[in-house]
Amino acid sequence: MHNMLTFDLEDWYHGNFLDQDEEVSPERDRVVEPTSRILQLLEKTGNKATFFVLGCVAERYPDLVKKIHQQGHEIASHGYKHRLVYKLTPEEFADDLKKSVKILKQLTNDNVVGYRAPYWSICLKMEWVWKILAQHGIEYDSSVYPFKTYLYGDNQAPRFKYELSWNNTGNITEIPPTVLNFGNKRLPFAGGFYFRLLPYRIIKWAINRTNKIDGSPVVFYLHPYEIDPKKEKNSKGFKNNFILHVNVKKAEKKLAKLLTEFQFNSIKDIQGKLS
Numbered sequence: 001m002h003n004m005l006t007f008d009l010e011d012w013y014h015g016n017f018l019d020q021d022e023e024v025s026p027e028r029d030r031v032v033e034p035t036s037r038i039l040q041l042l043e044k045t046g047n048k049a050t051f052f053v054l055g056c057v058a059e060r061y062p063d064l065v066k067k068i069h070q071q072g073h074e075i076a077s078h079g080y081k082h083r084l085v086y087k088l089t090p091e092e093f094a095d096d097l098k099k100s101v102k103i104l105k106q107l108t109n110d111n112v113v114g115y116r117a118p119y120w121s122i123c124l125k126m127e128w129v130w131k132i133l134a135q136h137g138i139e140y141d142s143s144v145y146p147f148k149t150y151l152y153g154d155n156q157a158p159r160f161k162y163e164l165s166w167n168n169t170g171n172i173t174e175i176p177p178t179v180l181n182f183g184n185k186r187l188p189f190a191g192g193f194y195f196r197l198l199p200y201r202i203i204k205w206a207i208n209r210t211n212k213i214d215g216s217p218v219v220f221y222l223h224p225y226e227i228d229p230k231k232e233k234n235s236k237g238f239k240n241n242f243i244l245h246v247n248v249k250k251a252e253k254k255l256a257k258l259l260t261e262f263q264f265n266s267i268k269d270i271q272g273k274l275s
């Protein structure tokens with residue numbers, strides 16, 4: 001079974017809980033180097049992925065986005081600025097989305113049909129978000145984390161692909177990141193902090209279990225900064241430091257192993273009829 005691989009294309013400071021209004025100078029950017037290593041790894045192992053690209057990163061690094069697209073990966077939207085969606089008004093959200101989609105379309109000459117919210121900051125109650133996404137050509141969303149953490153997530157949200165519809169007038173497909181069902185507990189494993197923290201054998205076991213027991217592909221996610229030990233270490237507080245930096249040095253090797261032992265594709269390719 002092919003699983004789905006996704007990357008949120010952003011720099012180390014976008015996921016760093018810093019003041020998002022702070023303008024970071026390009027000298028402090030790190031995104032190009034780890035992303036290039038990811039692209040090489042994907043090419044070498046014959047895997048394809050979806051890249052949820054942050055609009056402001058695409059503006060600074062248009063050639064990087066073009067290269068990702070030329071190598072056959074899907075370009076989707078991660079918004080323009082890395083803002084928490086539940087803190088935006090519908091107008092602010094629509095503007096942010098529109099701006100990001102426009103930049104990505106111009107760079108790739110391709111439609112943008114996928115969206116992922118910064119920090120998984122959408123929950124099922126926010127119907128206004130689905131409507132705005134559909135109005136701007138988005139066919140699937142991958143933002144509702146089916147596990148509650150101190151920052152995001154919902155333990156009641158379905159674990160696998162489902163349709164969200166409203167008033168018989170529109171719908172959007174939700175493709176959540178995968179969590180494991182174990183007894184009556186859910187366990188995240190398929191990306192980010194959890195991928196770096198858990199031993200590889202647990203990740204492998206969880207993917208196989210999801211494929212076999214649930215009969216479903218896994219939706220995996222990572223950020224370029226997660227394989228970048230050279231990124232700045234100025235996160236606020238012990239907890240954030242731990243979340244952002246634990247096992248970063250070992251992550252690239254772990255990813256290489258994952259990409260060798262499993263087959264991955266972009267969301268668009270696996271959900272073929274969506275495009």
Ligand SMILES: [Zn+2]
Binds near residue numbers: 014015078117
């Ligand atoms: Zn992000």
